[in-house]
Amino acid sequence: MTCAKYRSMVLATVALIGLPALAQETQEQSPPDPQTAALLERIEQLEAELADLRGEVLQSAETASKAEATAQDAVDRIAEVQDQTSPGPAYAVSPGMPDTKWHLAGYADVGFVGGDTSGPDSFVSGKFNPSFHFQYKDFLLFEGEFEYATTGDGETESELEYSQIDLVLNDHAVLVVGKYLSPIGQFQERLHPSWINKVQGAPAGFGHDGVQPASDTGVQLRGSIPAGVTRLTYALAVGNGPRTTSEGGVELMGMGSDDNSNKSIGGRIGFFPMPALEVGGSYLTARVDGIMNPDMPVPSGSGLPLDARFQLWGVDAAYTKGPLAARFEYLKSERGKLFTATDEEPDGVLLPDLEMEAWYGQVSYRLSGFSDSEIIHRLEPVVRYGEFSISGHPELEEENAQNRLNAGLNYWLAPTIVAKAGLEWRDYTVPGVPDETLIQFQLGYGF
Structure with a gap:
């Protein structure tokens, strides 16, 4: 509903507040002449229009309330799905280092x-197995994972699964240096x-x-290359x-x-x-x-x-x-x-x-x-x-x-x-x- 229409409704409401009293007073003083009768008929029409306008206002308010509730429900559902599907918290900017972001997963x-x-x-x-990721701008990433396990005699074993620096060379190549999961086969790495x-x-x-092999320490070049309708991956x-x-x-x-x-x-x-x-x-x-x-x-x-x-x-x-x-x-x-x-x-x-x-x-x-x-x-x-x-x-x-x-x-x-x-x-x-x-x-x- 437009602002002009609401303005007309308000003016009509104000104008009609005193009209019923005026009509009643005119009827009590003398029989209505043709001009007064026409005025009374016009007043009845305006009252009917006012009732319709009031109904529209109430219906519009109810519709707006329902729409707001539906939108909020959608927002809540989206937030719930994001919480379930996200593997961890979003990357957070390190205080004092705006170019560095970090992330915890595992x-x-x-x-x-x-x-x-x-x-x-x-x-x-x-x-x-917690894993940590620290990213500098869009070309360097450090990632490392620890493993903690309880032995049969109650002691705790810890091991550094991998600790590597990934340097993004271009869209098709990443240089990896450090201890990394072995790229041989699929199971261990993925x-x-x-x-x-x-x-x-x-x-x-x-x-x-x-x-x-579970892991190795050295240097690795990996990435993917488009090849026609397919794609090649290499490590x-x-x-x-x-x-x-x-x-x-x-x-x-x-x-x-x-x-x-x-x-x-x-x-x-x-x-x-x-x-x-x-x-x-x-x-x-x-x-x-x-x-x-x-x-x-x-x-x-x-x-x-x-x-x-x-x-x-x-x-x-x-x-x-x-x-x-x-x-x-x-x-x-x-x-x-x-x-x-x-x-x-x-x-x-x-x-x-x-x-x-x-x-x-x-x-x-x-x-x-x-x-x-x-x-x-x-x-x-x-x-x-x-x-x-x-x-x-x-x-x-x-x-x-x-x-x-x-x-x-x-x-x-x-x-x-x-x-x-x-x-x-x-x-x-x-x-x-x-x-x-x-x-x-x-x-x-x-x-």
Whole structure:
């Protein structure tokens, strides 16, 4: 309703306040003549129009009130969705440093593991992994993550998962320096946080003592390049690389310093044949030294291999569209013969070729399109199967070589909060090692 119309209504209201009294007084004094009768008829018409105008005013006020309430409800709903979907608080400007912004994120989990296993049924406190991000303008970012976990005897373990500086060179290249999550494969770099991982725990061969590197320390160049209708992604890294463990295996963790002058070279290249599908390939090569006993030096000219070539390669694929997510990863590593001191052979032993091979396939489906029930919409069944084989290290093979099947059901309390329930069947491939069946529950929260 326009201002002019409201003004006319007010003037009409004021004018009509005295008209009924004037008409009554005129009727009581004398019979109405034709002119007075016409005036009385006009007054009745104005009273009717005034009643209509009053109705319009009341209706407009009610409509405006409802519109305001609807708008406020929409604002509240948007704020609620933003709170649920945001992985953490918005970047905050550091006091006194207007060009620097910081951000806190991370994840935590708690759970239960029981069943037909060698150990007792236990509640597990899981992990607390806060990560920090400090950004300077739009070209430099520092990011780091800590992991805190409670051991079986009640002590607290802490570890620096990664600590790196990212320098944005252009729209297609970022230079990474420091300790970073390994770009080899997909699981460790992209999927290991408990609120992202669909299953409690890593696939066989992709966790501790596995074939996939967890991290490295060095320099990395990564980014993406448009290629026609598709896009290529790349990560090329040079780092300290793996080293020999005291058990005679290979440690694939980022070290603060190197034990030889040789550096690892590797990375991953991926491409998207279609928007929902990514296919990638990874490769890593390095030389690892044996551990020398200073009290038992190896004679020169002995011909014993004091270092060996380590190579790793793999392929992976991920299809994610709507409620469906399907993944596949394959990795294989080889280390040549190596003379080294071990816990069992402190004077040194010649280790044979070591080969490790691991793969897994996983499918999950969110039931968001089934039924009208809000509970059904939040459910997500998941199945994962994988195999891990080892040759050249009997002790490592006995502890870890297995075929593993996981079946679980996830319930999403919020976009970053998930409750998991699942079963895990471990079929150990070394004769004499009993199989295990695990019952697992976990609550994961990403913030």
